[in-house]
Amino acid sequence: METIIILVFVIGYLAITLEHNIKIDKLIPALVMMAICWALIALGLDSFTEWFDSSKHTLLDNFGMLAHEDKMHLMEETLLHHLGKTAEILVFLLGAMTIVEIIDYFDGFATIKSFVRTKSKKRILWIFAFLAFFLSAIIDNLTATIVLISILQKLVYDRNIRIWYVGLIVIAANAGGAWSPIGDVTTTMLWIGKKVTTSHLFVYLFVPSLLCMLVPTFIASFLPAFKGNIENTEDVVEKPKSKFSATMLYLGLGGIVSVPIFKTVTHLPPYVGMMLALGVVAIFAELYSNSKFALTFDTDENSDHQGHHSPVHASLSKIELPSILFFLGILMAVAALESLGILFGFASSLQDNMPMLGTELHHGGVSDLVVLLLGIGSAVIDNVPLVAASLGMFSEPIDNELWHFIAYSAGTGGSMLIIGSAAGVVAMGMEKIDFFWYFKKIAWLAFLGFIVGAIAFMFTRTIF
Numbered sequence: 001m002e003t004i005i006i007l008v009f010v011i012g013y014l015a016i017t018l019e020h021n022i023k024i025d026k027l028i029p030a031l032v033m034m035a036i037c038w039a040l041i042a043l044g045l046d047s048f049t050e051w052f053d054s055s056k057h058t059l060l061d062n063f064g065m066l067a068h069e070d071k072m073h074l075m076e077e078t079l080l081h082h083l084g085k086t087a088e089i090l091v092f093l094l095g096a097m098t099i100v101e102i103i104d105y106f107d108g109f110a111t112i113k114s115f116v117r118t119k120s121k122k123r124i125l126w127i128f129a130f131l132a133f134f135l136s137a138i139i140d141n142l143t144a145t146i147v148l149i150s151i152l153q154k155l156v157y158d159r160n161i162r163i164w165y166v167g168l169i170v171i172a173a174n175a176g177g178a179w180s181p182i183g184d185v186t187t188t189m190l191w192i193g194k195k196v197t198t199s200h201l202f203v204y205l206f207v208p209s210l211l212c213m214l215v216p217t218f219i220a221s222f223l224p225a226f227k228g229n230i231e232n233t234e235d236v237v238e239k240p241k242s243k244f245s246a247t248m249l250y251l252g253l254g255g256i257v258s259v260p261i262f263k264t265v266t267h268l269p270p271y272v273g274m275m276l277a278l279g280v281v282a283i284f285a286e287l288y289s290n291s292k293f294a295l296t297f298d299t300d301e302n303s304d305h306q307g308h309h310s311p312v313h314a315s316l317s318k319i320e321l322p323s324i325l326f327f328l329g330i331l332m333a334v335a336a337l338e339s340l341g342i343l344f345g346f347a348s349s350l351q352d353n354m355p356m357l358g359t360e361l362h363h364g365g366v367s368d369l370v371v372l373l374l375g376i377g378s379a380v381i382d383n384v385p386l387v388a389a390s391l392g393m394f395s396e397p398i399d400n401e402l403w404h405f406i407a408y409s410a411g412t413g414g415s416m417l418i419i420g421s422a423a424g425v426v427a428m429g430m431e432k433i434d435f436f437w438y439f440k441k442i443a444w445l446a447f448l449g450f451i452v453g454a455i456a457f458m459f460t461r462t463i464f
Contacts, residue, residue: 001044002340008036009333016330017380020419020435027322030329037336038079045071050341051078052392059341075339082335088192088271089185089331090324095274096182099252100143101315102285106242108249109147116155119229122221128152128165129217132172133210136423138253141177141184141411142323145169145423149430156230159431164225166427167442168217171415171449173423175213178411179205181260181270185327185422186387186410192270193391195403198260204404207460212412212453216445244288248281255281285311323422331388338392371402372454375409379420383410401461408457415446 012033016026041048049064051074063071103109112135116127128148136144148169156162177183181191181198190196220226242248255277262273289311378386387410396402414421418428418438427433 001040001047002342005037005040005336005340006342008033008040009337012333017419025322027326027329030326030333032329034329034333034336037333041075041336041340042072045075048340052339052341053078078339079335082332082339085193086328086331086335088269089189090327092188092192092271092274093185093324093327094319095271095278096140096256097143097319098312098315099255099278099281100139101318102281102311103248103252104147105285105311105315106248106288107245108252109151111246111249112147113151113154116151121161121226121228121230124155124230125165125168125217125221125226128169129172129213132169133176133213136173136176137180137183138256140182140188141173142422142426144176145173145426146430148173149427158231161225161230163431163433163437164220164223164441166431166433167438168220168445170418170421170424170427171216171412171442171446172213174412174415174421175209175449175453177423178212178408179209182256184407184411186383187407188270189331189384189387189391190403190407194398195391195396195400196407197399198264200399201404201407204401204457204460205408208408208453208457209412211456212408212449214449215452216449219448220445242288248285248288251284252281282312285315327384330384334388334392337389368405368458371405371409374406375413375450375454376416378410378413379416383414383421386410404461405454405457408453409450412446412450412453416443416450418442 012029015022015024015029015033019026019029046068051060051063051071053060060074063074066074112131115131116124118124118127132141132144132148135147138144139147149166152162152165152169156165174184178187179202181187181196181201187196187201191198191201256274258277259270259273262268262276263270266272374386374390387406390406390410394402414424418424418433418435424438428435428438
């Protein structure tokens with residue numbers, strides 16, 4: 001039965017990886033895979049001899065001797081445990097996505113465009129690289145990529161030049177998301193899973209992540225695509241910006257940044273702080289919307305009723321629900337493998353057979369090569385299930401160097417292919433970037449940044 005479950009997982013995984021080829025959204029195989037895996041566990045429960053207790057992170061050796069009712073009860077408890085941990089991540093992401101949509105509702109990100117006052121291609125590259133790096137640490141790399149590409153489309157009209165900028169934005173956004181607990185889904189998973197803390201994440205990963213962004217940007221600045229000035233001949237008439245746009249931008253970003261502080265002070269799960277931040281931002285959004293619409297819409301009762309719609313309702317309708325369902329499916333599918341002890345056994349064999357590279361990690365001696373391969377693998381396979389698997393594979397304590405290296409590798413390794421990260425996938429969709437164009441033009445830059453950052457991490461972990 002275990003072989004069948006692994007086969008279902010592998011087939012589902014392939015369907016997720018090849019979503020652009022088979023034209024099926026990756027959330028569908030993720031949900032189907034999750035449901036079938038748990039159904040097979042329930043049907044073949046009496047045939048399993050091992051069970052992994054996730055709350056204690058140990059294998060139950062006497063599982064095969066338990067009565068059927070006891071096994072069912074344990075399975076239901078384990079399923080509820082994993083659903084609770086997954087729900088923490090999903091509710092957190094829902095809150096963050098809604099705040100970002102509320103900012104966008106008030107044209108808050110238009111404020112960022114006003115910072116760009118140059119026509120030099122090289123200067124624009126550096127401005128967007130730093131914007132992507134720091135913005136992704138606050139509003140996550142996926143959202144930062146969407147926002148910056150939207151702004152870039154209003155600044156650079158030549159698509160052949162613009163896609164070069166987009167490629168570097170993907171690298172910078174993924175690098176920026178790695179050193180912040182709210183910058184990348186995988187880093188958020190490690191943070192909520194109590195594997196890393198905000199302070200240590202910053203101390204260990206800021207310099208490696210910064211180098212991961214600086215090296216490709218520096219090399220790219222000498223390429224022909226970034227020489228000379230931007231020549232725009234099109235006149236674009238932009239809609240008037242809301243008078244509350246800057247206020248909502250700073251309020252929203254401030255609310256998201258306050259979540260780690262809230263967690264540190266109260267020791268409550270991060271999603272509680274995110275819900276508080278969403279509530280505060282929503283209050284101001286509702287208050288400001290009355291003023292906004294009185295100015296920009298005809299207040300006659302026969303006018304467009306959409307103009308008077310709640311900004312919170314409008315923002316909730318625009319969040320990426322398919323992404324939320326994908327995370328639900330993939331995390332719960334990986335939990336099925338974890339519960340059977342399959343991931344635990346795989347981790348043990350990796351640690352026994354892989355050679356050590358560089359400085360050995362404390363408390364378990366997991367090979368650096370394993371983590372580097374995980375980073376490179378995340379360019380081919382989605383990094384969310386890879387990190388979810390690592391949570392079940394390794395039992396190192398909180399803030400162990402292993403978790404920080406995993407956060408870096410999974411977060412930045414995906415930049416090597418356009419399909420390797422959520423930021424890359426959305427950039428591919430927004431600009432219709434060809435897979436092989438990115439592979440030939442951008443992948444080598446991302447790889448250099450990834451390796452330089454990894455080497456830097458091997459030094460920084462010995463200092464602190």
